[in-house]
Amino acid sequence: MEEYFYEFWKNQLITVEKGQKQMQDMTKLILQGLSGFEEVPEMFGKFCSMDFWSKETCDYMRAWEMTTEDFQKFFKYYLDLMGLVPKDEYLELANKYNNMDESVADKIKEISKQVKIVADQEKMITDQKKEIVDQKKRVADLEKEIAGQIKSIKQLQSRTSG
Numbered sequence: 773m774e775e776y777f778y779e780f781w782k783n784q785l786i787t788v789e790k791g792q793k794q795m796q797d798m799t800k801l802i803l804q805g806l807s808g809f810e811e812v813p814e815m816f817g818k819f820c821s822m823d824f825w826s827k828e829t830c831d832y833m834r835a836w837e838m839t840t841e842d843f844q845k846f847f848k849y850y851l852d853l854m855g856l857v858p859k860d861e862y863l864e865l866a867n868k869y870n871n872m873d874e875s876v877a878d879k880i881k882e883i884s885k886q887v888k889i890v891a892d893q894e895k896m897i898t899d900q901k902k903e904i905v906d907q908k909k910r911v912a913d914l915e916k917e918i919a920g921q922i923k924s925i926k927q928l929q930s931r932t933s934g
Contacts, residue, residue, distance in 0.1 A: 851858060857865075 848858060
């Protein structure tokens, strides 16, 4: 009788230990999120003490993959309905924004440099135009002076000849 009693408790303790291990595996799977769903069929089979979804069975694995894909699509649709986006999409968009922001900042710096160059060139053009106006005025003054000297020369010639 004692032998059966010890066998009973031995089996009970082994079952409790297996159950604890299975619960730890399930907890680990849940904490992994969607990435751990590939292991669910095997763990579910172990939890129920069955091996009906073993990895060697291709049909079940294909069905599981389709179910996983459908669940992920549904989950993404659900997030979309809630106005949320998956983290990877958010990070991709944030990186894209940061890259564009850096690119815009670089372009603004480049444009600022070009604007400064254009402003410097416009100042040079204004200075040159002013110099041209001054030179035209000097030329006009010289033309008047030359005209006056020519007039004086003609008067001297007319006095000397006549």
